[in-house]
Amino acid sequence: MKRYVAFLRAINVGARVVKMDALRRIFEGIGLANVKTFINSGNVIFDSAPTSPKALEEKLARELRKALGYDVAVFIRSLPEVTAIAEHAPFAAAELKQGSLFVGMLPEPLGASDKRTIASLETPVDKLRLHKREVYWWAVKNFREALFSPARMEKLLGKPATFRNINTIRRIAALIAKPCLVLMLMVPQQQMPQLPTLQPSGIISYRAALIRDWTNAVLQHAPGEDDEALSVVRRWSADDLRDAWLGINVLVALLANPTQKVFSAPQWGRQIPIIITRHDVLMLAGRAEELRRTPGHAAFLKRAALLHGDLALNFGPDPPPAPFNTSFLIPLRTFVKTSDGTQDSLYSGDVNWEFARILLDSVPDVKQDADARQWYRASLSYMLLVEHLDNPHFGHALRLFADAAEVLFLNGCLHESLANPRVQRVVQEIRLPPSTTLDVGSESWELRQAENLFRRALDVNPAHVEARLRHGRTLARLGRRADAASELRQALEGASETLLEYYSALFLGAELEALDQFADARSAYQRAANLFPEARAPRLALSQLTHRSGDRAAARAELAAVLQPYQTDLDDDPWWTYQLTCGRGASDLMADVYRSVGGASR
């Protein structure tokens, strides 16, 4: 079964009201499984046996017409496609500091004539970019002041389309790709699985074949692409990975030192010897010599790390391996997947992260390597974006790059996330296997860590607005109101990005209210509400402030504007994704690494 998302056009817009339950039944009625809707603007996630998405789109459109009595265009995207849409960056992050980004789904990639039509629809306040079957629409000022009309675009193209806010796409991508908040589980040493005995020989030629396939895959892989090279490694079984891993360790050692004769591999925090025949060492030494010449020692290791990083980031096996996988030698980390504060399942971390880390760490003088630093920034951002809170990965990056403001900042974001009620609730509610604990501190401990890291990031780079914002927010949660207000005021003054301005204003409003500066608090909340008119949080804040003044009727009126069920596709409240937004630069950062490291032509 494969996971898909169907984006339906014009559902719950105007008079076209559709119950989500009825929608689910239509999908289930044609044999689709695990059907789930996401908000009520017509986003349906489901499992299906591998099939032609085009045929499925047509079938669903027929069923929807039969059930609803009108035409509903259906746009199906697979899990990797949704992830790719969420991460595609058609505009530079610096440009997107203003306005809002929307994604329009089209039935097929556009031809040259249609591309010209799209280009002609650009206005001074609307920028459009095409990529695959999507049109990316950046409303430069904001949605309300936009001149571009999706309906006019559809008319000119003669094709239907449906638009979503990029944050909606990102949330769907996070929901389906890494569906839940993922926390690391601490497993005591005595509960580690019994390790298998290493084979001294006999399968060595098989390992050599794997190494040949692996090195070819590294050299042929176009970073960021789900290509055949990636598929070679993705198809490997756990046993294949184990055998390859031993050979890779030997190869990496020989890349660094062609005369090395004794080899080992890291296993559960220690080094274990690798027993290998002289013949195989010579064979691997020959391969290492070739790689040292082309593409070079460091370049090869970086490209190898990118291959495994890509598997871990986007294109890894589904489902992930079961917990406590005894057939593997690498110290797999065990995670708890949670949903809405409750435990969902246990599983082992993606081994490709381990491969990527160890390969990258073998790059000569790695602490001074800009690509390595950028890859860690990108991977930390990604983990925050999908809420895969792999604490040791963050700690490892911090040990390597202790003076990098961004690495300090992202580590601060990790601890801020761990102090979040969503995580803390899991800590309270979860029932874990005996003797295991979550790698999460108390709320106050995590907040203190976050505060310290944000402060250190600001020491390195005082102009880091987002670090200032989050430092202020953390101080507020620690009860240091006046300090928090000062930081948040500075963040608000420095914020050139709409999103950061919104958060700064919203959080500053709360601190001013706590300091009994009610008029200023109201102004700050109002500023946030003006930036995102659909957002609930500032309206709740304003309503509550009015309620405090005793005017309960006015308090209700303040809320009324945002209490209606969704009427458009373009709803959003950045408050809901506050914890994720610190990872929003992941795709740009990874694109930088891809460009810098290079690889097979894309």
Added chain:
Amino acid sequence: MTCRSATAIVVALLSAAAGSGLRAQSPTFSSRVEAVRLDILVTQDGRPLRGLAAADFEVFDNGVKQSVDLVSPEQLPLSVVLALDVSASVTGERLRHLTAAGRAVLDALKKDDQAALITFTESISLDADLTSDVATVQEALENIAPDGDTALTDGAYTGITVADGSSGRGMVIVFSDGSDTASWLLEQSAIEAARRSEVVIYGIAAGARDRSFLRELTSATGGRLFETESTRNLRAVFLAALEEFRQRYLLSYTPRGVTKGGWHKVEVKVKGRRASVKARPGYLAGS
């Protein structure tokens, strides 16, 4: 976000809530008179005690005895707001139990009673505003689609705000199967809003370990928290909450001999009986 200090005004205007018959019966409830309304539950040996008259009650406002009137519950229709957690954990059997429980409450309402439906995930939605057309609320209830996180505090605050604007006796049933993970508002904000309001909150917590917020919220209004491990008996629990609410007495008085502003501690006693009284512990009044 922060704790909020208590500075606000709340003075109830019963005239706005009552029908003309009520005004004829009790002239002190003119629109110019600031009155305090107390929705109280009296029990003896664990059972609601019925048949009491105004003369059976003693009400002390900041220690000063007040002269109270008893409003016949029949004279004021109910305004029942269902504020329901429909986050991702409320799926399958839980959802069926929840909708059945909501349906049972709606079915049990009388002709002039009103109902509203608020659902909350990380967002809040007023799926059906207060109306005596219960079928509208019923339809909205059947359309629930669980998803996302739990903004319990935001949902409870919204329930209070919607119920507080009603013309009837406001009751909010807040259901959640977990703890808050997504609210903007602080718990203390919702609790203080509850103190400022005249609604009675019944909390229904299914499964969650931390129920302190709902306990404090319900206590602030003289309501009650029902705790249940499973959702299997949710229908009976919802109906029990409604039935208990119907058993309450509605007292009102115009404060005499006390200062106008600030927190007023209210104490209600039943003369000559070993009865237990559940009422909001006080109210916030302002200038």
